[in-house]
Each structure stands twice: as structure tokens, then as C-alpha cells.
Amino acid sequence: MARTRAKDYEEKRALIRTRAVELFAEHGFANTSIAMLASACGTSKALLYHYYSSKEALLYEIFEHHTRTLLDIFSDVQRQRLSPPEALRAGLRELMRVYQQAQKTHLVLLYDLNRLPEEERERIAQREREVVAGLAELVDPLAAEVLQKQPEWRKPIAMTLMGMINWTFTWLRQEGPVSHEQYAELAGTIFLEGIAALPAAPLFLKEEDP
Numbered sequence: 001m002a003r004t005r006a007k008d009y010e011e012k013r014a015l016i017r018t019r020a021v022e023l024f025a026e027h028g029f030a031n032t033s034i035a036m037l038a039s040a041c042g043t044s045k046a047l048l049y050h051y052y053s054s055k056e057a058l059l060y061e062i063f064e065h066h067t068r069t070l071l072d073i074f075s076d077v078q079r080q081r082l083s084p085p086e087a088l089r090a091g092l093r094e095l096m097r098v099y100q101q102a103q104k105t106h107l108v109l110l111y112d113l114n115r116l117p118e119e120e121r122e123r124i125a126q127r128e129r130e131v132v133a134g135l136a137e138l139v140d141p142l143a144a145e146v147l148q149k150q151p152e153w154r155k156p157i158a159m160t161l162m163g164m165i166n167w168t169f170t171w172l173r174q175e176g177p178v179s180h181e182q183y184a185e186l187a188g189t190i191f192l193e194g195i196a197a198l199p200a201a202p203l204f205l206k207e208e209d210p
Contacts, residue, residue: 013051016041017062025104029059029112059112060120066105067127069098074134084141085192091138092184095165100180106169132158142192161191 019040023032034055038045052058073094077087099106113121136158140147147154164187172183189197 009051013061016048016051016058017065020058021062021104021108024059024062024108024112029055029108029115056116056120059108060116060124062105063109063113063116063124064127066102066109067124067131070095070131071127071134073098074131074137077138084138085188088138088142088192089185089188091135092165092188093181095135096168096180096184099165099168100174103169106166132162135162161187164191 016037020032020037023036023040027036032055034045034048037055037058038048041048052061073091077091077094080087080090082090109124113124116124132155136154139158139161140154143153143157146157165184168180168183172178172180174180178186186198
């Protein structure tokens with residue numbers, strides 16, 4: 001008879017994903033054993049397998065959950081029916097909010113995506129393309145005239161903006177002088193108005209800053 005799922009089943013799975021990301025980021029996927037993961041979760045290897053059948057299944061779930069969260073951002077922003085500039089700024093704020101909590105996930109995604117079987121790897125790669133497409137949909141009305149004449153610029157324009165925010169996991173730190181929320185405003189202003197607009201832009205400081 002199949003084992004009954006506990007009421008906190010999904011919470012336990014979420015905890016395992018969190019601990020796994022920490023270990024994968026620190027030691028690498030290949031060097032992280034199930035025993036290490038079980039110890040970090042305060043459970044046994046046998047119980048861990050109740051939640052995930054393998055390390056690869058766990059890795060896929062980490063990437064699937066992360067990319068789904070990113071895609072949900074664009075659906076939420078579109079439902080708000082904001083003006084095109086405000087929609088873009090809202091999308092950037094939400095992306096940076098997720099990125100703030102997912103710096104280690106980005107690191108694992110960068111180095112360990114190739115650990116997945118080809119079919120699952122392609123699913124995640126497709127999700128990443130959909131994230132870029134979601135960002136492009138926020139940019140489209142802002143560049144309608146250009147894209148009407150040169151539609152081939154759609155992806156390069158979206159990737160330019162994605163490049164501004166996607167690699168922040170390598171350098172933007174929570175304890176640094178610029179917050180993730182402030183950086184979202186900075187990137188939005190530069191992209192929408194150009195760097196010359198920054199002196200007059202209402203970029204807010206962290207609460208502890210004078």
C-alpha cells in the first residue's frame with residue numbers, strides 16, 4: 001500500500017530544496033552526497049528518498065520551481081494593467097525580489113544544469129527562453145516603432161535588459177550599499193530614460209542610509 005503523505009509534505013520538500021541549493025552551491029552537485037543532504041535536513045537518507053527519488057530529481061525540482069516563479073511574475077504584472085513604463089518597472093522589482101532570495105539557485109543553475117538528463121535539461125532551457133519572452137512582452141510597447149521596422153531587434157533588446165539584472169547574483173550583495181529594490185529602479189531608469197536621467201531619478205536609499 002502506498003505511503004500516506006503527511007500534511008506538511010510540501011513544506012518538507014521546500015526545506016529539502018533550500019538545503020540542497022545551499023550544499024550544491026558550496027560543494028557542487030557531484031560532491032554533495034545524499035548523506036550530507038539528509039544531515040543538513042535533520043533526517044535520514046531513507047526518509048529523504050520519500051520526498052525525492054534521486055539527486056537528479058531534486059535538482060530538476062529546484063530549477064522547475066525557480067523558473068516557474070519567474071514566469072509567474074510576468075502573468076501577475078500583466079494582470080495589473082499598468083502603463084508600459086510602470087509595468088516594466090514592476091516586473092524588474094519583482095524579478096530582483098526573487099533574485100535576492102535566489103543567488104545560490106542561480107549559481108547552481110549556471111554550473112549544474114548539465115547534470116540533468118537531456119529531456120529535463122531542455123525543459124528548463126525552454127523555461128529560461130520563456131522568461132526572456134516574458135520580459136520582451138513588457139518591453140514591446142516601449143519599442144513598438146522600432147520593432148515594427150526591425151522586428152529582429154526584439155530578442156537583442158530583451159536580452160540587453162536581462163543581462164543588466166540576470167548576473168547580479170555574482171556581485172550584488174544584500175549587505176552592500178545598493179539594495180536589490182534600489183537596483184531594480186536603477187536598471188529601469190537606465191533602460192527607459194538613459195544614464196543621463198539618473199541624477200534626477202527618485203532612487204531611494206536603504207533605510208539606514210542618511
